[in-house]
Amino acid sequence: MTIDLSTSAADGVATAIDVAAERERTVGTRRRHYFNAAGAGLPSDAVVEAVIDHLRTEQHVGGYEAANRAAPALDGVYADAASLLNAQPDEIALFDSATTGLRVVFDALRLGRGDTVIAPRSSYVSQALRLLSLRDYDGVELVVLPNGADGALDLDALDEALHAAGPGAVLSAVHVPTSSGLVEPIEEIGRIARAHGARYILDATQSVGQICIDVDRVGCDVLVTTGRKFLRGPRGTGFAFLRRSFLDQLAPWAPDVRGSDWTGFDEWMMSSPARKLETWESSVAGRVGLGVALREALERGLPATERHLVDLGVDLRDRLAGITGVEIADPPRSPSSIVTFTVAGHAPRDIAAALRERRIDSIAIPAGHAQWDLGDRGLPGVVRLSPHVYNDETDATALLDAVADLARQVR
Ligand SMILES: Cc1ncc(COP(=O)(O)O)c(C=O)c1O
Known part of the structure; x- marks a missing residue:
């Protein structure tokens, strides 16, 4: 053809x-x-211009005032990332890459001996290395699923592995891998994960901006992606969807002034939305550029x-x-x-x-x-x-x- x-x-x-x-x-x-x-x-040229314009503003008025002026555009990043995935803006956290998003989420799960993580063959190298290190240093049980004849993860094997692991197992799933055109059946995976009470973390780095995703249909608790691939955003950008009902299960490993309050000599508290996983410092210019890329993706359809x-x-x-x-x-x-x-x-x-x-x-x-x-x-x-x-x-x-x-x- x-x-x-x-x-x-x-x-x-x-x-x-x-x-x-x-x-x-x-x-x-x-x-x-x-x-x-x-x-x-x-x-697109507009993405790059937005980044450069923001850097020029920083040059003239300083980084903090430039960020104040960009506040509406930055709010738009959360709103547009959410609308791309059928989520809510306060379910979005911004990171500098998909790997950082996955790392922060897995840190916040605080896994150890007695926990099981189930992963497909399509796992990205940095996430596979993370899971192997959780196995080797923290005593987490790691199950790597076989594939079916179509090359996607074997859904029966997933069902069996989740049954054996019991409720609360963590499924580290992938939508599209780095190493092929495979598209994993993320909605079927979600149905099986839910039936077993598993925690469903989805790496959608290669699919957001390429393939339609509705997090409610997928049923994932977390979805992580990057800005620079099919979204055509700047390098050094990424974001995650964190389902509101799942946020209580995430205890950030390194709470940051961005998402936590130091309320007294001995006291501190976390803010509840997804932003509790973010850090204060970031490339604001990159995020402004990501906002333009998200808008263009939504307008293109x-x-x-x-x-x-x-x-x-x-x-x-x-x-x-x-x-x-x-x-x-x-x-x-x-x-x-x-x-x-x-x-x-x-x-x-x-x-x-x-x-x-x-x-x-x-x-x-x-x-x-x-x-x-x-x-x-x-x-x-x-x-x-x-x-x-x-x-x-x-x-x-x-x-x-x-x-x-x-x-x-x-x-
Ligand atoms: C499937 C998949 N997951 C995660 C990543 C990591 O993304 P990042 O480089 O933004 O951390 C990649 C990068 O190529 C990838 O292909």
């Missing part, structure tokens, strides 16, 4: 994506064929964006699979824009480097970033592509021609 990459067909439900307009407002599309949204999506990006993924996979020597590495259940592949006779990092020389941005993911996935599948690495709404047919043609040339070089 070859789809028209200039616009996606509208069906009356979702509006078509205006690819030309997205390119027009994204200067990074002019000089490169950029396929690395899963690393860091290209920000998540259903239209999702449909368009899934189509891009399908199209790229189909066309790559037609090149002799190319193997698609995505599991069968991969309705996302992330596409992974290998080329016979070439190391993934050499492919990525050769593409870069032709001004095509991809990335090589080594097994060391996904031992429970790539390592377990016997893949030393893959090349990962992740198009966004600003990619058009000129990008796709340049990419596919380059991969075909490279694949021919060993034959």
Whole structure:
């Protein structure tokens, strides 16, 4: 199948994506064929301008006064992050990355001997390392679930593991991994987690901004994401949804002046909303830029964006699979824009480097970033592509021609 990459067909439900307009407002599309949204999506010019404007204001009036002036925009970040996920603004906490969000949440769970954490093969490297360290230093029981035939986590195995662990087990789930186009069945996972009284923490770093998420349908207690990938925000931004009814279960490891009050010589108290997990200091400029990116994502529309990006993924996979020597590495259940592949006779990092020389941005993911996935599948690495709404047919043609040339070089 070859789809028209200039616009996606509208069906009356979702509006078509205006690819030309997205390119027009994204200067990074002019000089490169950029396929690395899963690393860091290209920000729009308005996102970058907002960051620079805020830094200019800091330059003239100082960081605190600049933050005062940006207060409405900063409130908008909470409101827009919440509306993206069907949550409430006071259920949002801002962080500098998804990893920080996950770390703070897992610290606040205060897990130890007697606790069980259940994780899928799709776990991100830093979270897997965290869970292994909880096992090795804190005596937490760690269960890594097998996958089913479709490459997603095995729901029966999840059910059994949660049954064996009993109520209160922690499920460290993932929506879309770093290492493939897999989309985990997060709503079914939520139903099983709820049936067992498990605590459901979802890493949606690769899906927020790409795939529609309604936290009530998912039923997660916590969702963590980053700003710089499919949301196209600045680096050094991220946020979490923390369900209001779950907040009492989180006791911040390092309470901060941002979310706690020192009320007397011997007394202190935490504020109740999600912000109790934040820290006072942050890149305000980054958050202002994140606000612009969130607004743009909402205005573009998540259903239209999702449909368009899934189509891009399908199209790229189909066309790559037609090149002799190319193997698609995505599991069968991969309705996302992330596409992974290998080329016979070439190391993934050499492919990525050769593409870069032709001004095509991809990335090589080594097994060391996904031992429970790539390592377990016997893949030393893959090349990962992740198009966004600003990619058009000129990008796709340049990419596919380059991969075909490279694949021919060993034959
Ligand atoms: C699935 C997944 N989770 C978490 C992260 C970590 O995000 P961050 O770098 O914002 O901490 C990544 C980063 O690539 C990721 O792919």
